[in-house]
Amino acid sequence: xxxxxxxxxxxxxxxxxxxxxxxxxxxxxxxxxxxxxxxxxxxxxxxxxxxxxxxxxxxxxxxxxxxxxxxxxxxxxxxxxxxxxxxxxxxxxxxxxxxxxxxxxxxxxxxxxxxxxxxxxxxxxxxxxxxxxxxxxxxxxxxxxxxxxxxxxxxxxxxxxxxxxxxxxxxxxxxxxxxxxxxxxxxxxxxxxxxxxxxxxxxxxxxxxxxxxxxxxxxxxxxxxxxxxxxxxxxxxxxxxxxxxxxxxxxxxxxxxxxxxxxxxxxxxxxxxxxxxxxxxxxxxxxxxxxxxxxxxxxxxxxxxxxxxxxxxxxxxxxxxxxxxxxxxxxxxxxxx
Numbered sequence: 231x232x233x234x235x236x237x238x239x240x241x242x243x244x245x246x247x248x249x250x251x252x253x254x255x256x257x258x259x260x261x262x263x264x265x266x267x268x269x270x271x272x273x274x275x276x277x278x279x280x281x282x283x284x285x286x287x288x289x290x291x292x293x294x295x296x297x298x299x300x301x302x303x304x305x306x307x308x309x310x311x312x313x314x315x316x317x318x319x320x321x322x323x324x325x326x327x328x329x330x331x332x333x334x335x336x337x338x339x340x341x342x343x344x345x346x347x348x349x350x351x352x353x354x355x356x357x358x359x360x361x362x363x364x365x366x367x368x369x370x371x372x373x374x375x376x377x378x379x380x381x382x383x384x385x386x387x388x389x390x391x392x393x394x395x396x397x398x399x400x401x402x403x404x405x406x407x408x409x410x411x412x413x414x415x416x417x418x419x420x421x422x423x424x425x426x427x428x429x430x431x432x433x434x435x436x437x438x439x440x441x442x443x444x445x446x447x448x449x450x451x452x453x454x455x456x457x458x459x460x461x462x463x464x465x466x467x468x469x470x471x472x473x474x475x476x477x478x479x480x481x482x483x484x485x486x487x488x489x490x491x492x493x494x495x496x497x498x499x500x501x502x503x504x505x506x507x508x509x510x511x512x513x514x515x516x517x518x519x520x521x522x523x524x525x526x527x528x529x530x531x532x533x534x535x536x537x538x539x540x541x542x543x544x545x546x547x548x549x550x551x552x553x554x555x556x557x558x559x560x561x562x563x564x565x566x567x
Contacts, residue, residue, distance in 0.1 A: 247261075247262040247263070248260070248261055248262070249262065249289075249293070249296075251293060251296035251297050251299075251300050252300060253297065253300035253301050253303075253304045254300075254304035255304065256300045256301075256303035256304040257300065258273060258275045258296040258297075258299045258300045258303070259273075259274060259275070259296070260272070260273050260289075260292045260293060260296050261273075261274065262289070268287070269287065269288075270285055270286075270287065271285070271286045271287070271288065271289050271291070271292035272284070272285045272286075272292070273285075273286070273292050273295045273296045273299065275296075275299050275300075275303070277299070277302070277303065277306075278306075282299070321335075324338075342354070345357075364456050364459070365414075365456065367453055367457070368414070368453055368454070368455065368456055369452070369453050369454055370412075370414065371412055372412060372413055372414070372449075372454045373410060373411060373412055373413065374405065374406045374409040374410060374411065374412075374413050374416065375406040375410060377413050377445070377448075377449050377452075377454050378402040378403070378405065378406040378445065380452065381398075381402065381445050381448050381449075382395070382398060382399060382402060384448065385398060391510065391513075391514060393510060393513065394510070397437075397441070398441055398444075401437075401438050401441040401442070402441065402445060404428075405424070405442065405445075408424055409424075413449055413454055413455065414454070414455065416462060417462055418462040418463070418465050418466055421442065421462060421463060421466060422466055425438060425439060425466075432469035432470060432471045433469075433471050435468075435469045436468045436469055436471065439463065439466060439468060442463045443461070443463045443464065445463075446461035446462065446463045446464075447461065449461070479503075484503065487499075488500065488503075488551065493555075494563070495562075496551060496555055497551075497552055497555045497561050497562070498512055498561065498562045500548055500551035500552060501515070501527070501548070501552075501561070504545050504547055504548035504551070505527060505542050505543075505544065505545075505548055506542070507527070507529065507542065511529055512561060512562060513562055514560075515527070515529070515560070515561045515562070516559065516560055516561065517556060517557050517558055517559060517560075517561055518558070520544070520552065520556070520561070521544075522544065522549055522552060522553060522556065525543060525544040525545075525549060526541050526542065526543060526544060527541070527542040527543075527544060528541055528542075529541075529542060
């Protein structure tokens with residue numbers, strides 16, 4: 231039997247003899263040819279998606295290999311088609327359902343099995359519907375470092391104080407380094423363990439938690455987290471801070487303390503002692519906000535911790551301490567501390 235076979239370059243090679251070995255519906259060809267004047271018999275076929283090729287110097291060996299290959303192919307075909315009518319119908323229906331998604335049946339089955347194992351006894355469809363409900367409108371996949379970067383830029387644009395911004399950067403960069411994955415995946419118990427691992431005092435730990443709550447609230451406002459749910463930081467309790475003794479200075483002690491302080495720090499100390507302003511508020515305070523004539527200090531919204539304007543009265547003793555130091559610009563220059 232003669233046939234026209236193909237060379238590797240795609241050109242037909244006339245005159246090459248082909249013998250076909252058949253077993254059931256499987257057919258394996260044996261190509262008879264010559265290499266450098268010597269007879270050569272080649273068995274070539276496909277098995278499990280791979281092309282198999284063997285060469286022999288005599289016909290009997292080649293035919294034996296072809297019969298073995300045909301038998302294996304036929305047996306494999308028989309096993310693959312050894313299905314009941316119902317099984318074949320189910321197989322075709324499954325392939326039809328997946329045709330629009332262009333997902334292989336085996337891949338779909340593997341993904342389904344993984345999902346069911348993760349859900350344990352929970353049904354798959356309600357779990358998917360709940361996930362879609364919770365994450366509707368949420369910017370999925372945003373990592374903690376990405377959200378932190380956007381958060382810090384926004385705070386800087388809001389004009390928060392340098393001291394507060396520096397504190398936020400310190401807290402947020404440490405948090406981002408420890409949680410590089412999606413923010414949506416960070417859970418309250420992980421945050422709690424991280425806070426405890428810092429090895430800081432309870433008051434410092436509570437300050438860091440406050441920074442994180444600010445971050446997570448920002449994330450909700452920017453659709454990185456579901457807007458209608460509490461965040462993972464809201465359920466965390468603050469560390470208990472031990473009671474501290476408050477020391478009260480007598481007038482004589484306070485006078486001695488003020489007279490011993492550097493002259494440039496006297497206004498700062500006097501306002502803290504007699505007006506009760508917070509250190510950060512005094513650090514942002516301008517002399518223009520102090521009116522000794524009306525005996526008031528105007529703490530503007532941008533200077534107050536509560537972001538709301540308030541008027542603080544100036545007592546007689548505070549006025550006496552401030553009077554020799556009234557000036558312009560900041561009450562406390564940064565190079566004074």
